[in-house]
Amino acid sequence: MNAVCWPPASLLGRLRRQDAEALLGLGRPVSYPAQLRAIRQGDVAEHSLLLLQGAVKIVVDTERGRDVVIAVRGPGDLLGEMSTLEHRPRSAHVLTCSPVQARIIHSIELAKFLARNAEVCLAVARMLSERLRSADRRGIDFVVCPAPIRVARVLLDVVQRHGSYTASGWETGIPLSQTEIASMAGTGLSTVEKAFRRLESAGVLTRRYRRVLIIDLPGLRRFGELPGEIP
Template identity: 85%
Template sequence: MCWPPASLLGRLRRPDAEALLGLGRPVTFPAQLRVMRQGDAVPHSLLVIQGVVKVVVDTERGRDVVVAVRGPGDLLGEMSTLEHRPRSAHVLTCSPVQARAIHSTDLAQFLARNAEVCLAVARMLSERLRSADRKGIDFVVCPAPVRVVRVLLDVVQQHGSCTSAGWEIGIPLSQAEIASMAGTGLSTVEKAFRRLESAGVLGRRYRRVLIVDLPGLRRFGELPGGIP
C-alpha cells in the first residue's frame, strides 16, 4: 500500500513500516464513533490503516475545537505513550476506520529497538509542533477568511484527491468544523465559501467541497502559487 508521505508509515522504509504494522491487533470502527476520550489513561495507541478521524479538544468554556484531521498511516495517542499522561484530546471517526491497536508498552519497546522509526516519530511530532506554531501566528496576523482558506489548503494537501473536475477535500468536514479549525465563526466560513464560489475557485456538490482552482485558492490564502 502507498501511504501518504506526511504520515508516519509514509516516512518509513518498507521493512520498518511492515514491522510497525505487525504490532498490536486489528480493530474496526464505524463512522461517527469516539474511539479515544480526552482525559482517559487507556494504555494503547492507534495506527490508522484506512479511514479518517478528527482530533477534538474540549475547552474550559465548553466548546469543542477540531484541532486536526488524521488518516491512513497516522499514529494516534503516541503522546500519552511517550509522556505517560492521560489523553489530551478526543478522537472521532469521520468514516469507517480500520486500525491497529498497539499497547503502549509494546510501542515504547518497539521505538527503543528501532532508531529509524523513533526518529521518524520525532520528526512527525516536530512538524506537528511547527504547524501548531504557524496556526498560532496565522491567528494573530491573518484575517479570518484567510485562515479559512488555509484550513482548506491544509486538508486538501493531506487528504485531498485530484479528479477531472478538481480537487476534492477527501473528508466529510462541516462548515462548523472548518470554522473551529480556523478559529472563527460559522458566518465567516459561509461568507468565505460564497466569495470563493463567486470567484470560480470553489464548487460545492452534495455534502462535498470541490476545489476547482487550487492555485487560485492559494492566492486567496495569501500564499505563493502552485500546488501544495
C-alpha cells in the same frame, strides 16, 4: 499494503517499506463505525492507534464547554502516541469521521518497538515536530490573518495532507462540515459561509455534502495569501 500506498505526510508514508511493514505488524486490528469516540480526552493512555483506512478528527473539550476541532488525520497516521509515550492522560478526543480500520498498539509494545528501531523513532520525532510547527503557524495566523484567509489556509492544509486529485479537481479527502472548518480556522460559521461564497464566485471551489472540491488550487493559495506550498 506497503509504504508506497500511504500519503507522504503520514507516518507510514515516511518509512521505508520494511519499516512500515514492521510497524504494521504491531498490535491487533480494530474497526470503528463513523461518529464514534475512539479515544477519550482525560483517559489513561494505554495504547496508540495506527490508522489504516478512514478519517478522524481531533477534538478538545475547552474550559468554556465548547468543543474545538484542532486537526484531522487520515490513513497512515499514528494517533495518541504523545500521551502513550509520556504516560499522561489523553489531551484530546479522537472522533471518527467515517468508518475506520486501524491497529491498536499497546503502550509498552510501541515503546519497545521504537527503542529498537531508530529510523522509525526518528520518523515519529519528525512527525511530532511538524505537528508542533503546524500548531505554531495556526497560532500566528490567528493573530495576524483575517478570518477568510484562515479558512483558505485550513482548506489548503487538509488538501495538501489528505486530498486526492480527480478529473474534476482536488477532493479534500476528509468529510468536514463548515462548522468543523470554522472551528479549525478559529472563526464563526457565518464567516466560513461568506468565504466559501467568494471562493465559489471566483471559480476556486464547489461544495458537496460535507466535502469541498477545489477546482483552482493556485487560486485557493492566492486567496490564502500563500503563493507557494504552505511551509
